[in-house]
Amino acid sequence: QVQLVESGGGLVQAGGSLRLSCAASGLTFSRYGMGWFRQAPGKEREFVAANSRGGTLKYYADSVKGRYTISRDNTKNMVYLQMNSLNPEDTAVYYCAAGSSGDALRMGGYDYWGQGTQVTVSS
Numbered sequence: 001q002v003q004l005v006e007s008g009g010g011l012v013q014a015g016g017s018l019r020l021s022c023a024a025s026g027l028t029f030s031r032y033g034m035g036w037f038r039q040a041p042g043k044e045r046e047f048v049a050a051n052s053r054g055g056t057l058k059y060y061a062d063s064v065k066g067r068y069t070i071s072r073d074n075t076k077n078m079v080y081l082q083m084n085s086l087n088p089e090d091t092a093v094y095y096c097a098a099g100s101s102g103d104a105l106r107m108g109g110y111d112y113w114g115q116g117t118q119v120t121v122s123s
């Protein structure tokens with residue numbers, strides 16, 4: 001079965017950095033666009049970043065543009081999210097997702113989801 005397993009979350013001070021990783025298995029990784037979403041307490045899950053199947057096209061939410069970088073390694077079935085200049089508003093559970101529809105920006109465009117990893121940014 002398809003599994004997406006996130007790692008790399010944790011507690012960091014404002015201004016710091018974290019790198020999230022997502023390991024995918026049970027699917028032909030290179031056929032799926034990969035995305036990151038996040039959900040803060042009391043808020044809806046929101047789009048953060050997405051990467052096309054081949055890795056050349058990248059999309060970012062305005063709130064993270066210039067601070068976050070998404071990348072993928074199709075040889076390792078991995079997708080990453082480098083997060084810099086973190087602030088308390090970035091505190092959320094971050095989810096990795098895989099989608100075949102090509103609709104990179106919406107939750108409905110994704111077929112599989114990980115369990116999430118907590119990111120907490122202290123002020």
